[in-house]
Structures are given as structure tokens and as C-alpha cells.
Amino acid sequence: MAADDEHLIEHATGDSQLLHSGWIELRKDVVRLPDGSEATREYLRHSGAVAVVPLLEDGPSLKLVLVRQYRYPVQKVLLEFPAGKLESGEDTLLCGMRELLEETGYQAREWAFGGEIHNAAAYSTESIWIWFARGLQPGVARPDSGEFVETVTMTVAELEELCDAGQLPDVKTQIGLHWLQRWQAGKMSLPWQTAALGTAL
Amino acid sequence: MAADDEHLIEHATGDSQLLHSGWIELRKDVVRLPDGSEATREYLRHSGAVAVVPLLEDGPSLKLVLVRQYRYPVQKVLLEFPAGKLESGEDTLLCGMRELLEETGYQAREWAFGGEIHNAAAYSTESIWIWFARGLQPGVARPDSGEFVETVTMTVAELEELCDAGQLPDVKTQIGLHWLQRWQAGKMSLPWQTAALGTAL
Numbered sequence: 001m002a003a004d005d006e007h008l009i010e011h012a013t014g015d016s017q018l019l020h021s022g023w024i025e026l027r028k029d030v031v032r033l034p035d036g037s038e039a040t041r042e043y044l045r046h047s048g049a050v051a052v053v054p055l056l057e058d059g060p061s062l063k064l065v066l067v068r069q070y071r072y073p074v075q076k077v078l079l080e081f082p083a084g085k086l087e088s089g090e091d092t093l094l095c096g097m098r099e100l101l102e103e104t105g106y107q108a109r110e111w112a113f114g115g116e117i118h119n120a121a122a123y124s125t126e127s128i129w130i131w132f133a134r135g136l137q138p139g140v141a142r143p144d145s146g147e148f149v150e151t152v153t154m155t156v157a158e159l160e161e162l163c164d165a166g167q168l169p170d171v172k173t174q175i176g177l178h179w180l181q182r183w184q185a186g187k188m189s190l191p192w193q194t195a196a197l198g199t200a201l
Numbered sequence: 202m203a204a205d206d207e208h209l210i211e212h213a214t215g216d217s218q219l220l221h222s223g224w225i226e227l228r229k230d231v232v233r234l235p236d237g238s239e240a241t242r243e244y245l246r247h248s249g250a251v252a253v254v255p256l257l258e259d260g261p262s263l264k265l266v267l268v269r270q271y272r273y274p275v276q277k278v279l280l281e282f283p284a285g286k287l288e289s290g291e292d293t294l295l296c297g298m299r300e301l302l303e304e305t306g307y308q309a310r311e312w313a314f315g316g317e318i319h320n321a322a323a324y325s326t327e328s329i330w331i332w333f334a335r336g337l338q339p340g341v342a343r344p345d346s347g348e349f350v351e352t353v354t355m356t357v358a359e360l361e362e363l364c365d366a367g368q369l370p371d372v373k374t375q376i377g378l379h380w381l382q383r384w385q386a387g388k389m390s391l392p393w394q395t396a397a398l399g400t401a402l
Contacts, residue, residue, distance in 0.1 A: 005278050008271045008349050019220045019227065022243050024324070026220065026227060031273060039347045042223050043274040044245070044324075070209045071322035072232060073244040077206050078322055115367040117375065119320045121272035121279055123225070123245075126321070127370075146240045148209050163379075164389045166316040169328075171372040174318065178364075178379040188365045 007034050010041070018042070023085070046126035050095040051083035053114070053176040054106055055134040061155055064180075065136065066173070067103050068150040079152070079162070080170045083128070092129040097195070100133060102142045104151045109135025112190035114179050119171050128172050130179065132190055156180065208235050211242070219243065224286070247327035251296040252284035254315065254377040255307055256335040262356055265381075266337065267374070268304050269351040280353070280363070281371045284329070297332040298396065303343045305352045310336025313391035315380050320372050329373050331380065333391055357381065 014030040025045040033039055054065035064081075071078050084099035086092065093111060100106055114130040143149055159177055162168045168177070182188035215231040226246040234240055255266035265282075272279050285300035287293065294312060301307055315331040344350055360378055363369045369378070383389035 005269075005271070008269065008278050008351060010271055010273050018222055021219055021227075021229065022241070024227065024243050026222075026225065028222065029273070033347055034349050037347065040223070041273040042225050068206075068209065070206070070211055071319070072211050072230070072242040073324060073326045074319050074322045074328070076319075076322075077209050078319065116370055117372050118272070118275050118277075118279065118370045119372045120325065120327070121275045121277075121371060123274060124321065124325075125274045127275070146234055146238065148235050150209060160383075160388070164383055169317055169319045170322060171318050171320045171376060174376045174379060175372060178375060182361075182365055187361070 009034065010039075013038065023047075042123065044120075044124040044126070046085075046124050047088065048086045048092075048125075048127045048129065049083055050086060050092050050099060050129050050131060051081045051172040051176060052096045052100045053081050053130065053132045053180060054100060054104070054108065054136055055132065055180075056106075056136050056153055057134070058153070063153045063155055064159055065100075065104055065106060066152050066154065066159075068152060070148065076169075078170045078173075079168065080173045081176045083172060093131060093195075096129075096131040096133070101139070102144065103147075103149050105139040105141040106133075106136045107139060108133035109137070109194060110192045111195050112192045114176070114188075114190065117172070117175055130172065130176055132180070132183075134192070156184075210235065211240070214239065224248075243324065245321075245325040245327070247286075247325050248289065249287045249293075249326075249328045249330065250284055251287060251293050251300060251330050251332060252282045252373040252377060253297045253301045254282050254331065254333045254381055255301060255305070255309065255337055256333065256381075257307075257337050257354055258335070259354070264354045264356055265360055266305055266307060267353050267355065267360075269353060271349065277370075279371045279374075280369065281374045282331075282377045284373060293330040294332060294396075297330075297334070301334060302340070303345065304348075304350050306340040306342040307334075307337045308340060309334035310338070310395060311393045312396050313393045315377070315389075315391065318373070318376055331373065331377055333381070333384075335393070357385075
């Protein structure tokens, strides 16, 4: 934030927990607005999530590894980059390695951090940290109990076609594709680092 | 969904309301998983939102109209395309016109629907419908009581620079920029329609 953003910022003056059920913690804070008046802000506390954009070199062409998963709140099977919630205190890279392995069976030799996004900043503390992975080695998926996911691979052009046809509604997948295009065009840099295979086991 | 997605789909067998406070309605459903076992799904019911990508022809160059707004849950001032929640039964185009006018003072002669995204499909029913607007006429912003927003304009190149530097974390803004690039490259079509000025008043 800029130093002169005080005319926009809200300050907490009190808070209460409305509900804590399962992984969901709902909070209500009393805040002082920039004009000195008070308002309440209700929001979810979320541990954050990691999404992985897995680049699969398949002969001469680049393919992407994605999963198809039923998302109950929106009642749709969505096509998504592999992702999952951070466990308490977990490093975002280790979380990415774990989720990629669990959902698709792949492990990666190289990883690069793409960036952090806020997907519901109006009512959730959630950040999604997006990692890129390459040098993929196939293996056996180990989904969590009660998790049904299907791995699919497709070319960048195929995913772009879905995007252009309005058939890629998942935000982290849209943004992963966008950043991949920016990187391929030499506009965005990805600081690749080598990871020992098996780190996430 | 494909007809053969039954191995992924979860069916509700019971539901309950956990909490209804302010605009937040938190629900917990019991679902039957594809393997016949039961699980619970906790999620927010959200009325949906509309975001607007406003294209401002400023002499020879194209500029974009954005807002800077403090987002309490993430404790940051975010740069975003104008957006807001749908009111009950509201048409997404009328909502886009209303939010653009309230937050920035602009009205637009032409509108085109870009698409629908799901920003938190794991725990919220929210859709964000993204509209594009052009033929902008300036006016006076009319923010809601307790809403502090600051209008800024920038070129597409300036917004791309922020994206490439990791300084554009808001998902609807990332995706609006992505779709604008796809449209400018002739990859995505935008079905422009004329709107009478003053429709949203």
C-alpha cells in the first residue's frame, strides 16, 4: 500500500467469531472507516491455497496437466490446475508438490513461483499461491479419501480454445494460463529452481 | 457437464443452514459421493457479482478505468475493475451499469458480455459475470455509504506491467485483462450491443 492510502484504509476496533465449523471460520469485525464512522465486516478466515501449473514436455509439444473435479457449491465439474489448501504452517512449495502428487501422481524436477492472487478479497482472507512445475515424472495419484478427481492433459492451444469459448470458468486456471502465455512471450519471468524428486513424499 | 461424469458428481441428501448474518448465508449439506459414501460440504450462498472492464478512448490510446479499494479481509488496497454484488433478481448488465456509475461516474454507450467465472468454487456459490463497456461518458461517482473508492485510469501496457511484476492480485482484474488481450488479438469475440445512456439511473 502507498503511504498516502489512509483515506481508503479501514481499522479494526473490535472483532468476534461468528462460527467455527469444519475448516470454516467466520468472523465479524467492527471497523473504523476513513471518515471516522463505524461499520462491520464479515469474512472467512482461510489458510490459503496453492495451485500448480504443470508443464509436460510430450515429444515436441508442450502439454499441461489438469484435473476435472466436481465443485459442489457451483454444481459443476470444473477443469482446473491441481490445487489444494495449505496445511497449518506448510510451505507453499511443499504444498504444491504434495497436491500435484496426490491429485495427479506427477512429481517435478523444477519449480518456479509465479505469484499470489486474492480470489475473494471482499469476504475471504484466502490467497492462492501459483507455482509452475516442469520436468515431470509420472507416478500414481493418491487422492484424499472422499476426493474424486480425474487427470487430463491438453496442449496450451486446446486450453486457450476453451478459454476463448467461455468454457474455463475457474479463476486460478484462467490466471495460470495467462501467466504461462506472458512467460512464453518473454514478458513475465519465472525463477526456476531444482527440487529433489521425492521431497513431497 | 458431460453425460458420463456420474463418477465425479456429488448428490445432496440433506442440508441445513449454519448461519445467516448480514449478507452471508453459510450452509452445510450432506452429500452422497460417487462411491456411495457420505460427506458434508460447507459453503457460502452468494448472490453473485458483476465486474466491468471499461475501455476509455483517450485520444489515440486506449485506457482502462479501474478503482483502488481497501479490502479488509486481506488488509490491502487492491487495484480492481469496478464491480459489485448483484441485488436480488437484478440483471447482470443492469448491475454492471449501476456499479460502473456508482463507483466511477462513467456511463457507457456499448456493452459486451465477456463470460462467467467462479472465484471460490470450493466453498462459495459465487459467479462473477464480466462485462466490457466502451463509449464512456464521464459523470459524478455515487459511492454507497461506507464505500471508499478511488478511480484511476491507465493504459493496457501499464496494467500489463503491473501484472508481469506480480502487482495485480485481484482475480477478476487479471482475467478481465486476459480477455481484453484475447479480444484485441482476435481470439475472443465480444458481442457489442448499444445501451441507452441513463438506463442505470
